[in-house]
Amino acid sequence: MPVLVIEEKCSGCGTCAEVCPVAAITVEGVAxxxxxxxxxxxxxxxxxNGALSLD
Structure with a gap:
């Protein structure tokens, strides 16, 4: 299971997409x-924002 995005916390800043080593994240409003x-x-x-989780 990939990383879970907690959409209520996601501001769409794109930091996650910038640091992802395998380019597995896109941001269109939310990650x-x-x-x-x-x-x-x-x-x-x-x-x-604490919007991503491995749980």
């Missing part, structure tokens, strides 16, 4: 994580 996600957790650690 969307695709099947290329390797669950490395980089986006979770870098999200300023």
């Amino acid at each position: 969307k994580v695709n099947e290329d996600c390797v669950e490395c957790g980089t986006c979770v650690d870098e999200c300023p």
